[in-house]
Every structure is written in C-alpha cells, then in structure tokens.
Amino acid sequence: MTDTIKKWGMLIDSSKCIGCHSCTVACQNQNELPPRDNFNRIEEREYGKFPNFSRRFLPVQCQHCDNPPCVKVCPVGASYKRQDGVVMVDAQKCIGCKYCLLSCPYNVRVISEEYGHVHKCNFCIEMVLKGEKPACVTTCPMGVRVFGDLNDPGGEISIALAKVSHIRLLKELNTKPSIYYVIK
Ligand code: SF4
Numbered sequence: 001m002t003d004t005i006k007k008w009g010m011l012i013d014s015s016k017c018i019g020c021h022s023c024t025v026a027c028q029n030q031n032e033l034p035p036r037d038n039f040n041r042i043e044e045r046e047y048g049k050f051p052n053f054s055r056r057f058l059p060v061q062c063q064h065c066d067n068p069p070c071v072k073v074c075p076v077g078a079s080y081k082r083q084d085g086v087v088m089v090d091a092q093k094c095i096g097c098k099y100c101l102l103s104c105p106y107n108v109r110v111i112s113e114e115y116g117h118v119h120k121c122n123f124c125i126e127m128v129l130k131g132e133k134p135a136c137v138t139t140c141p142m143g144v145r146v147f148g149d150l151n152d153p154g155g156e157i158s159i160a161l162a163k164v165s166h167i168r169l170l171k172e173l174n175t176k177p178s179i180y181y182v183i184k
C-alpha cells in the first residue's frame, strides 16, 4: 500500500453475473433499506437475435463519478464528494428537492419515502474505513466485483484493471465514473 490519498473504485465483470441478486439483498441489509429502496440494480440485457442470442446481467449502482452532476445541482450542499472519491449524501442537509435524481444519468439515487431525503450507494464507506470491503463485493458468489484503491499501483484493483479491457458507462457524458466494467 502507498501513503498517497486513496481513490476508491470498482471493477465489475458482468460476464460472471448470474443474476442471483445476492448483492442487492446484501446492500439492502447493510443499509437497512425497505425492499422498494434499491441502491444496486441488476439490469437484464439481451444480445443478438433469436435463436442466436444471449442474456447478460449488468449490475448498476452509484458510479462515484469524478465529475458528478448530482453534486453540482444540489442547492444546499447535501450531495458532496469525499477526498477519497466517494460521493455522499448528507441526510441532515438534504431537503428532498430531487434535483440530483433528475441530474444523475445512471438513475441510481432513491428518495426515502420514510425520511424524505435522497440516499444511494456509498461504497459501504464505514466498512471500507475499517479495512473491509463493500457488502456487494463480499457477498457475490461469482466474484463479479473487485474493489480497492485506484491510486495504489500494486493493489488488487489496479492489477485487475491492467489485465482486462474495460469501459466506463456513458463515458461520453464526461462524468468520469470510478466504476469500470470488463469488456468481453
Ligand atoms: S452515478 Fe449518479 S449519483 Fe452517483 S456520483 Fe454519478 S451522477 Fe452522482
């Protein structure tokens, strides 16, 4: 590990995903969410045409963008980006205006009907600061996600990224996500 500031990121290999939703359930348990509030969705996508087609599952959560539109539009500073790259929502400051929901091109923010504020994936930052990994990473039976410090050249995620071709979702929007997807 290096002494530089950490930059948390994730690599997702959707070709390994079997659509079991274990990560979704683990996320909901970790964040004590009701079933309707989902920070981690599994999209089903079909490729090709019958009879030569295949189905793939694509896990999508907050992309922890380096250029996050959700932070720019928040009128009260409730949405903010930590120095380690994690985009957060301060529930005490959030007034529930939903500007951030509308600005997020990944549709990963949720308004809590119970509390009236917006919330979303925070990379399980409390666990990460204790040296653990996010719940979606550790619970996945297929090892779909690699999580770690993008600033550590010898770290697990840097090594994994170096071995594969990868993309970031909606790269053309210049949001600069911290989540990468393996291309296969
Ligand atoms: S994915 Fe959406 S909520 Fe997450 S940082 Fe990017 S714009 Fe904000």
Ligand code: SF4
Pocket (backbone or CB within 6 Å): 016, 017, 018, 019, 020, 021, 022, 023, 024, 042, 057, 059, 139, 140, 141, 142, 143, 144
């Ligand atoms: S736990 Fe893993 S295999 Fe199951 S849906 Fe989530 S990413 Fe896919």
